[in-house]
Amino acid sequence: xxxxxxxPGPLSVPEGAIVSLNCTYSNSAFQYFMWxxxxxxxxxxxxxxxxxxxxxxxxxxxxxxxxxxxxISLFIRDSQPSDSATxxxxxxxxxxxxxxxxxxxxxxxxxxx
Amino acid sequence: xxxxxQTPKFQVLKTGQSMTLQCAQDMNHNSMYWYRQDxxxxxxxxxxxxxxxxxDKGEVPNGYNVSRLNKREFSLRLESxxxxxxxxxxxxxxxxxxxxxxxxxxxxxxxxxVT
Numbered sequence: 001x002x003x004x005x006x007x008p009g010p011l012s013v014p015e016g017a018i019v020s021l022n023c024t025y026s027n028s029a030f031q032y033f034m035w036x037x038x039x040x041x042x043x044x045x046x047x048x049x050x051x052x053x054x055x056x057x058x059x060x061x062x063x064x065x066x067x068x069x070x071x072i073s074l075f076i077r078d079s080q081p082s083d084s085a086t087x088x089x090x091x092x093x094x095x096x097x098x099x100x101x102x103x104x105x106x107x108x109x110x111x112x113x
Numbered sequence: 114x115x116x117x118x119q120t121p122k123f124q125v126l127k128t129g130q131s132m133t134l135q136c137a138q139d140m141n142h143n144s145m146y147w148y149r150q151d152x153x154x155x156x157x158x159x160x161x162x163x164x165x166x167x168x169d170k171g172e173v174p175n176g177y178n179v180s181r182l183n184k185r186e187f188s189l190r191l192e193s194x195x196x197x198x199x200x201x202x203x204x205x206x207x208x209x210x211x212x213x214x215x216x217x218x219x220x221x222x223x224x225x226x227v228t
Contacts, residue, residue, distance in 0.1 A: 008153060032215055043117075043203050043219030044156070088155065092215045099144070099207065100171070101217055105155035 003027050006089055006104025015113050019076040023089035023104045026070065030091040033065050035074045038086045038106065047087070048074070079111045116140045117220035119204050125226045126194045134189040134223050136204030144207040145187040146171075146217065147179060149200040156203070162187055194227045201225070 006023045013019055021035075032051055036044040050056045053067045062075040072089055088106040092099050120135045138145065147159040158171030160179040168179050176198060178190045191198055204220040 006155075034215070036217075041222075043205075043222055044217075045219070046216045049216070090217075099215055100146075100158060100161065101215065103156040105153065 003093070003102045004089060004091055004104040007107055008105050010108040010110065012110045012112060013079055015079060015081060015111055017079050017111070019074075019079050019083070019109060019111075021074040021076075021087050021089075021107050021109070023072045024070055025072065025091055025102075027091070027093065027102075028067075028070065030093070032092040033063070033072045034090040034092075034101070035061075035063055036088040036090060036103075038088060040085075044088055076109075079109075081111050081113050084110045117204055117206055117218055119202075119220040119223050121223060122221065123224045125228065126191075127228055128195060130194050131190065131192050132194065132225075133191075134202055134204075134225075136187045136189070136220060137185050138187075138206050139185070140206060140208060140218070141184065142206045142208055143184070145181065146205045146207070147177075147187070147189045148203045148205065149173065149198075150203060150222075151200050159189065159202075191225075194225075196227045199225060199227045 004025050034049040035047045037047045038044040048063045050063045053065050056063045060077045064073040086106040086108045089104040090101045093102050117138050143164045146161040148156045157173045162168045162181040165184045180188045202223045205217045208216050
């Protein structure tokens, strides 16, 4: 089983919709959970991170972690066409004495005007 | 993507040719990484370097070599390119800042096609 699983989509929603993006992970040692956003033909950029369980809100974005079910979510409220991108979840793993990020495969989101 | 630069941006190779992808950072960070990104496969770690003078294999190192020339530069070499190495290659560094303790900051990518 891959350490981080993510539904690749694609996901297409109308402008203004609430979007829910989800990942599951297998390594219970993960503590840091991140969401990256990647626009077409660009490198990924960090959108949000959370530490351990709970919610974290940043404007229209909410990241949620449920460690008991090993489930992480990103909610986008009032979605905009500018939110159209691929969203990747990631966890931090320590291997060989240094930190590495383990990424999900990414979910491609299109928000239609 | 200021802070991490990659050259070239695009490259077409014939099977068996060699090339080196260059990455440089001006953010003075120790850890540098090379990823490849393929449709449906996500980002996969090829090699990483925790500090100058050290390199380690990631998830998909076969067919690649790396060199951490100094703290700024981390190059990825394909000795004998194969069509399976057609991909987008990203260099990244790990920073610790306002956005989080393990933010990876990516370069703009190199699009490589091997025919």
